[in-house]
Amino acid sequence: MALKxxxxxxxxxxxxxxxxxxxxxxxxxPNFKKELTDIIKENETDVIIxxxxxxxxxSTGLGVLISGLxxxxxxxxxxxxxxxxxxxxKLLDITGLNKVFIVKE
Amino acid sequence: MALKxxxxxxxxxxxxxxxxxxxxxxxxxPNFKKELTDIIKENETDVIIxxxxxxxxxSTGLGVLISGLxxxxxxxxxxxxxxxxxxxxKLLDITGLNKVFIVKE
Amino acid sequence: MDKKDSLKISIxxxxxxxSIARLxxxxxxxxxxxxxEEIDDIKVAIAEACINLIQTSPKxxxxxxxIEFNIYKDKLIIIVKDKKGTFTNEEIQKDDLxxxxxxxxxxxxxxxxxxxxxxxxxxxxxxxRMTKRIEVVRDGDAV
Amino acid sequence: MDKKDSLKISIxxxxxxxSIARLxxxxxxxxxxxxxEEIDDIKVAIAEACINLIQTSPKxxxxxxxIEFNIYKDKLIIIVKDKKGTFTNEEIQKDDLxxxxxxxxxxxxxxxxxxxxxxxxxxxxxxxRMTKRIEVVRDGDAV
Ligand SMILES: Nc1ncnc2c1ncn2[C@@H]1O[C@H](COP(=O)(O)OP(=O)(O)O)[C@@H](O)[C@H]1O
Ligand SMILES: Nc1ncnc2c1ncn2[C@@H]1O[C@H](COP(=O)(O)OP(=O)(O)O)[C@@H](O)[C@H]1O
Numbered sequence: 001m002a003l004k005x006x007x008x009x010x011x012x013x014x015x016x017x018x019x020x021x022x023x024x025x026x027x028x029x030p031n032f033k034k035e036l037t038d039i040i041k042e043n044e045t046d047v048i049i050x051x052x053x054x055x056x057x058x059s060t061g062l063g064v065l066i067s068g069l070x071x072x073x074x075x076x077x078x079x080x081x082x083x084x085x086x087x088x089x090k091l092l093d094i095t096g097l098n099k100v101f102i103v104k105e
Numbered sequence: 106m107a108l109k110x111x112x113x114x115x116x117x118x119x120x121x122x123x124x125x126x127x128x129x130x131x132x133x134x135p136n137f138k139k140e141l142t143d144i145i146k147e148n149e150t151d152v153i154i155x156x157x158x159x160x161x162x163x164s165t166g167l168g169v170l171i172s173g174l175x176x177x178x179x180x181x182x183x184x185x186x187x188x189x190x191x192x193x194x195k196l197l198d199i200t201g202l203n204k205v206f207i208v209k210e
Numbered sequence: 211m212d213k214k215d216s217l218k219i220s221i222x223x224x225x226x227x228x229s230i231a232r233l234x235x236x237x238x239x240x241x242x243x244x245x246x247e248e249i250d251d252i253k254v255a256i257a258e259a260c261i262n263l264i265q266t267s268p269k270x271x272x273x274x275x276x277i278e279f280n281i282y283k284d285k286l287i288i289i290v291k292d293k294k295g296t297f298t299n300e301e302i303q304k305d306d307l308x309x310x311x312x313x314x315x316x317x318x319x320x321x322x323x324x325x326x327x328x329x330x331x332x333x334x335x336x337x338x339r340m341t342k343r344i345e346v347v348r349d350g351d352a353v
Numbered sequence: 354m355d356k357k358d359s360l361k362i363s364i365x366x367x368x369x370x371x372s373i374a375r376l377x378x379x380x381x382x383x384x385x386x387x388x389x390e391e392i393d394d395i396k397v398a399i400a401e402a403c404i405n406l407i408q409t410s411p412k413x414x415x416x417x418x419x420i421e422f423n424i425y426k427d428k429l430i431i432i433v434k435d436k437k438g439t440f441t442n443e444e445i446q447k448d449d450l451x452x453x454x455x456x457x458x459x460x461x462x463x464x465x466x467x468x469x470x471x472x473x474x475x476x477x478x479x480x481x482r483m484t485k486r487i488e489v490v491r492d493g494d495a496v
Binding site (some may be wrong): 023026027056057058059061062063066067087094095096097105 | 369371372395397400401403404407427453454455457458460461464465
C-alpha cells in the first residue's frame with residue numbers, strides 16, 4: 001500500500017494539518033519527510049498530524065516526526081499528533097515518544 | 106482466507122442451496138467435496154451453488170463441482186451455479202465448464 | 211530487457227501454504243504496475259502451477275519447493291520449481307490427461323499467462339516457467 | 354518442541370520490498386493461530402529487522418537478504434539474515450546508538466518479540482533472530 005498526503009491550513013487553529021493516508025514506512029517516509037520539512041520551513045504555525053487514516057508507521061517514519069519536531073521547536077512552534085489508532089499509539093508508548101509529542105487520541 | 110459453507114433447503118425451488126463463502130482452493134476443497142457429496146447422496150433434488158460470496162476457486166474446486174455433477178446426473182437432477190463473480194465466470198469460460206453447468210450470473 | 215530484481219520464496223509442499231504464493235504474487239504484480247485483472251490472472255496461474263507441482267510430487271519428496279519472481283521492466287517471469295523429480299508427458303499434456311482436475315489447471319495456466327514451459331533438468335529437478343507481459347508500462351505503487 | 358514447517362523468502366535490499374516481508378509474516382502468523390494484535394506485533398518487528406539490515410548493509414553488498422520463518426507448534430522463530438557483513442556493537446546497542454531511528458527500531462523489536470538476538474557468523478554473514486511465542490495454542494485458519 002502506498003501513502004497519500006493531504007495538507008491544508010486551518011484558520012481557527014492557526015495550524016497546518018497534514019493527513020497521511022496509508023503507510024509511512026521505509027519506502028514512503030522520504031516523501032513524507034520532504035512534505036513535512038517544507039511546511040515547517042515555509043510557515044510560522046503549529047503543525048497537526050491527523051493520523052485518522054494512518055494505518056502503519058515504522059521507525060523511519062517516527063524518525064521523520066522527531067526531525068520535524070526539532071525543526072519546528074526552533075521556531076517555538078509545535079507538532080500535535082491527533083486521532084491516532086491503537087496500533088500506532090502502542091509504538092509511541094514503546095519508544096517513549098508519547099512524552100515527546102503532544103498526542104491526542 | 107478460509108471457507109465457510111452455508112446450506113439450506115429452498116421449498117419454492119425444491120432445491121438445496123449451498124453457499125460457499127470465501128475461497129474454494131486446494132486447502133478447503135476436500136471439505137467442500139464432502140459437503141456437496143453428502144447433500145447429493147441424501148437428497149433427490151437439484152443443488153444450487155450460490156456463488157455470490159465465492160471469491161476464488163481453483164482447479165481442485167472445479168474438480169469437486171464436476172464430480173458432483175456426475176453424481177447428481179445419475180439421479181437425473183442438476184447443479185445450477187448462481188450469482189458468480191466475473192473472475193470466476195472467466196475460469197468457467199476458459200475451461201469450457203460454462204457449457205457443462207447451468208450458470209446464472 | 212535487463213532483469214531488475216528477483217524475489218524467491220521457498221514453501222512446504224502442503225495445501226495450506228499455496229495461499230502464501232498467491233499473496234506474494236499479488237503483491238509483486240501490484241508493485242510492478244499490472245492492473246487488477248492481470249494481477250488476478252497471475253495469482254490464479256501461480257496457484258495452479260503450485261497445485262500441479264504438489265500433486266505430481268512423489269510422497270517421499272517432502273522438501274520445500276521454490277517460486278522465483280523475476281522482475282523485468284516489461285514482464286514478470288515466474289518459475290515454480292522442485293529440486294527433485296521429472297514431469298512425465300502424462301502430467302503435462304492436456305490432451306491425454308486422465309486426471310480431470312490437472313487438465314483444468316493446465317487450461318487455466320495456458321489461458322492466463324503469455325508463455326508457459328514445463329522443463330525437466332537432468333538430475334536437478336523440474337520447473338514450470340510462466341511469463342506475463344505488461345502490455346502498457348505503467349507506474350506501480352512501487353519498484 | 355519439534356519444528357513443523359519452514360518458509361523462506363529472499364528479497365532485494367530495497368525499501369519497496371519490505372512490505373512483502375510484512376505481508377508474508379502476517380499470513381504465516383495468521384495461519385499459526387496468533388491473534389490480531391500478535392500478528393501486528395510480528396509484522397512491525399519484522400519490518401524493523403529488515404530496515405536495520407538494509408540500513409547497516411554496505412552499499413556494495415546488493416545481494417538479496419533472506420527471511421526464514423520457522424514454524425513450531427508453540428512459537429514462531431523469524432531469522433532475518435544477510436550472507437555477508439557483520440553487525441558492529443554500534444549498530445545493535447540501543448544505549449550508545451547515535452542514529453535516532455535505529456534506536457527506535459531496536460526498542461520496537463525488543464518490546465514486541467519475546468526473544469531477540471543479533472548474531473555474527475565468522476565469514477558467512479549475520480542475522481537477527483526473533484521469537485514470538487503463542488501464549489494460548491489456538492487453531493489458525495490453516496496449518
Ligand atoms: N525513547 C526514545 N527514543 C528515541 N527518541 C526519543 C526517545 N525519547 C525521547 N526521544 C526524543 O527524540 C528527540 C531526538 O533525540 P536526540 O537524541 O536529540 O537525537 P539526535 O542525537 O539524533 O539529534 C529528542 O527530543 C529525544 O528526547
Ligand atoms: N474443458 C473441460 N475441461 C474439463 N472438463 C470438461 C471440459 N469440458 C467439459 N468437461 C466435462 O467434465 C466432465 C468430466 O469429464 P470426464 O472426462 O468424463 O472425467 P473423467 O474421465 O475423470 O470421468 C465431463 O462432463 C466433461 O464433459
